[in-house]
Amino acid sequence: MSLDEEEIYQEHVLDHYEDPYHRGTCVAATHADDGKNPLCGDIVRYELAIGDDGKIREIYFEGTGCCISQASASMLAEQMDGKTVDDISAFEASEMLEMFGARLTPNRQKCCLLPWRVLKSAVFSPLDGSDEDHVTERPAGPNLGEES
Amino acid sequence: MVTSSDTPTALNVDSLRADFPILGQMVHGDRPLSFLDNAASTQRPRQVIDAMSRVYEHDYANVHRGIHVLSERSTDLYEQARETVRQFVGARSVEEILFTSGTTASINLVARSWGDANLTAGDEILLTEMEHHSNLVPWQQLAERTGAVLRHIPITDDGHLELDSLDELLTERTKLLAVASVSNVLGTVNPIAELAQRAHAVGALVLVDAAQSVPHQVTDVEDLGVDFLAFSGHKMLGPSGVGVLYGRRELLEAMPPFLGGGSMIDEVFLDRFTPAELPNKFEAGTPPIVPVIGLAAAIDYLSGVSLPAIAAYESMLTNHAFDVLGAIDGLTILGPTADQRAGIVTFVLNGIHAHDVAQVVDRHGVAVRAGHHCTQPLHERLGHVATTRASFYLYNTREEIDRLGDAIHAVQKIFRRR
Numbered sequence: 227m228s229l230d231e232e233e234i235y236q237e238h239v240l241d242h243y244e245d246p247y248h249r250g251t252c253v254a255a256t257h258a259d260d261g262k263n264p265l266c267g268d269i270v271r272y273e274l275a276i277g278d279d280g281k282i283r284e285i286y287f288e289g290t291g292c293c294i295s296q297a298s299a300s301m302l303a304e305q306m307d308g309k310t311v312d313d314i315s316a317f318e319a320s321e322m323l324e325m326f327g328a329r330l331t332p333n334r335q336k337c338c339l340l341p342w343r344v345l346k347s348a349v350f351s352p353l354d355g356s357d358e359d360h361v362t363e364r365p366a367g368p369n370l371g372e373e374s
Numbered sequence: 375m376v377t378s379s380d381t382p383t384a385l386n387v388d389s390l391r392a393d394f395p396i397l398g399q400m401v402h403g404d405r406p407l408s409f410l411d412n413a414a415s416t417q418r419p420r421q422v423i424d425a426m427s428r429v430y431e432h433d434y435a436n437v438h439r440g441i442h443v444l445s446e447r448s449t450d451l452y453e454q455a456r457e458t459v460r461q462f463v464g465a466r467s468v469e470e471i472l473f474t475s476g477t478t479a480s481i482n483l484v485a486r487s488w489g490d491a492n493l494t495a496g497d498e499i500l501l502t503e504m505e506h507h508s509n510l511v512p513w514q515q516l517a518e519r520t521g522a523v524l525r526h527i528p529i530t531d532d533g534h535l536e537l538d539s540l541d542e543l544l545t546e547r548t549k550l551l552a553v554a555s556v557s558n559v560l561g562t563v564n565p566i567a568e569l570a571q572r573a574h575a576v577g578a579l580v581l582v583d584a585a586q587s588v589p590h591q592v593t594d595v596e597d598l599g600v601d602f603l604a605f606s607g608h609k610m611l612g613p614s615g616v617g618v619l620y621g622r623r624e625l626l627e628a629m630p631p632f633l634g635g636g637s638m639i640d641e642v643f644l645d646r647f648t649p650a651e652l653p654n655k656f657e658a659g660t661p662p663i664v665p666v667i668g669l670a671a672a673i674d675y676l677s678g679v680s681l682p683a684i685a686a687y688e689s690m691l692t693n694h695a696f697d698v699l700g701a702i703d704g705l706t707i708l709g710p711t712a713d714q715r716a717g718i719v720t721f722v723l724n725g726i727h728a729h730d731v732a733q734v735v736d737r738h739g740v741a742v743r744a745g746h747h748c749t750q751p752l753h754e755r756l757g758h759v760a761t762t763r764a765s766f767y768l769y770n771t772r773e774e775i776d777r778l779g780d781a782i783h784a785v786q787k788i789f790r791r792r
Contacts, residue, residue: 264750290759
């Protein structure tokens with residue numbers, strides 16, 4: 227592999243992609259949400275068990291899509307396990323991109339930020355019959371798949 | 375530049391490539407650029423760039439109005455371009471050639487003007503499962519406005535239209551068949567003349583999205599027997615921002631103007647107007663003057679090289695791509711066999727997302743497209759969310775396809791490390 231490719235597909239990115247942190251379902255989930263980027267076909271769902279104190283007791287994700295979106299989802303799950311709802315709310319896009327590490331073009335930043343958006347929405351999407359209508363906004367950015 | 379020849383394989387690609395300044399560059403350091411994204415948009419030869427610069431430097435003014443020398447020159451060049459296009463697609467008269475901003479605008483023009491005036495609830499529009507969004511959404515919008523019903527010709531697993539279904543799908547309710555001449559994903563070459571005949575037999579009109587065929591093969595609207603035909607300049611060595619709608623004269627004459635404004639009028643009063651004659655009736659406002667002139671230069675270039683020679687050369691490249699890509703484990707090419715398609719090869723790699731493929735391949739200097747290529751329903755039908763597409767034109771080489779093959783091996787190496 228050339229050094230060029232390592233810029234994006236760094237060891238730690240591929241590690242998360244191939245051996246993700248907490249990919250699966252959360253049996254004790256209290257909150258969950260999913261989102262997708264229809265243009266890429268990336269799909270991410272987070273399921274969380276959140277304590278009364280706002281602490282993330284368990285966090286799992288599921289999804290399909292490109293390496294960037296799925297590795298990001300895994301990194302974010304690992305990062306936020308044990309943190310609080312406030313921590314997640316305060317976590318900014320720039321921090322997400324920084325955590326991902328590899329430099330991403332604007333097109334691919336959208337893939338990286340999909341899990342970030344879904345998780346921010348998930349912590350306010352309780353599963354206990356509350357019918358809060360949470361719609362995850364589509365990530366902004368150029369239409370990667372749009373052309374002819 | 376290569377001159378036309380009866381021998382289809384007579385393309386001198388090295389000399390052709392010298393006409394395209396953009397192709398000679400290195401990217402990502404020391405990687406020669408291999409531009410295999412021509413179905414999205416092509417590059418332009420010096421001849422087209424120069425023709426456009428020349429207008430800006432010597433001849434530019436608005437067309438059809440000024441009583442001064444520059445306006446006359448620009449108008450002449452603009453109207454000469456219409457004649458160039460007319461000859462290129464075999465239309466009977468220049469009144470049948472309308473300049474638009476592209477294929478999408480051309481199709482929308484028909485949907486808005488002809489569609490709104492002629493369709494009512496229960497009428498049917500027949501499309502196919504392989505259409506580009508630009509030949510789906512305008513009809514969906516028309517159906518929404520009029521109550522017309524959309525139906526779709528299904529495709530076979532190997533990417534051909536299910537022609538057997540036409541007996542059931544084409545009825546006296548069918549008012550329009552809108553179909554791509556060549557699939558922008560599968561490369562499938564659809565039997566337009568046969569489809570047009572069958573559609574006309576039930577009284578339906580036929581619109582062809584010819585964005586992927588006009589640049590690559592000889593088009594004759596009279597031989598095909600179609601009523602409307604749409605294509606874009608930027609997919610045929612011309613500039614972006616210009617496209618063409620061919621329409622049969624009697625149809626265009628009966629259609630109401632779509633966009634209103636300057637140029638498309640004969641007389642205007644405070645409360646009403648009378649429309650201009652064809653083709654001005656459908657060219658409201660200042661048209662894309664210089665892009666139109668650039669498109670004519672592109673057509674001159676393509677005609678000089680010879681479209682049959684280009685088609686034969688692309689066929690050779692497609693065969694080579696099938697050899698190279700077909701030999702890669704875990705790679706599946708979608709659509710028909712090499713001898714039944716245009717120079718478009720779309721594929722999936724086992725377990726690797728198309729965007730990851732395109733990203734790594736790009737680092738090797740090879741430009742391909744990844745995504746759904748504006749055909750979400752087709753991808754749904756094929757069972758893929760995203761695919762990778764290599765598409766060829768007259769300036770591509772076998773070596774570039776070999777580089778794509780090498781780059782795909784590199785992709786597999788990254789994602790199969792352990």
